[in-house]
Amino acid sequence: MTVAVALCFLLREESGHSCVLLGRKKTGFGVGKIVGVGGKLEAGESDGDAACREMQEETGVCVRPGDLERAGRIFFDFPARPAWNMDAALFVARRWSGVPLESAEIAPSWHRVDRLPLGLMWQDAGHWLPLALSGDQPRLRVVMRPDNQTVADVENLDTGHRVAWQF
Numbered sequence: 566m567t568v569a570v571a572l573c574f575l576l577r578e579e580s581g582h583s584c585v586l587l588g589r590k591k592t593g594f595g596v597g598k599i600v601g602v603g604g605k606l607e608a609g610e611s612d613g614d615a616a617c618r619e620m621q622e623e624t625g626v627c628v629r630p631g632d633l634e635r636a637g638r639i640f641f642d643f644p645a646r647p648a649w650n651m652d653a654a655l656f657v658a659r660r661w662s663g664v665p666l667e668s669a670e671i672a673p674s675w676h677r678v679d680r681l682p683l684g685l686m687w688q689d690a691g692h693w694l695p696l697a698l699s700g701d702q703p704r705l706r707v708v709m710r711p712d713n714q715t716v717a718d719v720e721n722l723d724t725g726h727r728v729a730w731q732f
């Protein structure tokens with residue numbers, strides 16, 4: 566089984582640097598990690614509508630579906646816990662209304678794209694987040710180890726290229 570999720574990354578320029586909105590997850594899956602804002606699609610909902618709804622619920626920011634740009638797709642596989650398998654649609658947005666505020670789920674924060682807090686994120690984020698934010702539209706499958714935390718390998722679904730994770 567695979568759960569469909571949508572993640573939305575707000576992008577803005579600040580002092581000549583491109584910055585992205587991420588957030589520290591306060592509850593649920595991945596608690597304590599810095600993650601993209603987003604979550605599961607509801608029944609009958611499009612991925613774009615879910616990205617906008619989750620952004621509104623978790624940060625109070627309003628993004629119009631027409632302001633979303635597709636930024637890639639990542640399949641997260643948890644062989645030891647297949648119920649956690651996810652199909653994540655990635656979006657970026659450069660226009661929105663409102664200011665991100667902390668909610669029960671997320672403590673939002675802006676980060677320079679060239680200084681992403683990868684050490685505080687899921688271990689796989691370094692493989693796809695820089696690509697997604699630069700417009701490369703990655704399509705990857707990330708396979709997690711039995712600890713459900715560390716990465717076993719990453720497959721590029723367009724090229725078939727596989728990278729076994731090196732420690």
Ligand SMILES: Nc1[nH]c(=O)nc2c1ncn2[C@H]1C[C@H](O)[C@@H](COP(=O)(O)OP(=O)(O)OP(=O)(O)O)O1
Nearest residue numbers: 570592593594595603604605641651653687689690
């Ligand atoms: N390996 C991984 N790397 C990553 O960067 N994000 C991952 C990941 N595996 C899962 N995620 C993200 C995608 C998704 O947005 C999130 C989990 O979904 P949710 O936020 O909906 O989970 P929760 O259990 O907190 O939500 P609810 O039960 O809907 O309240 O974790």
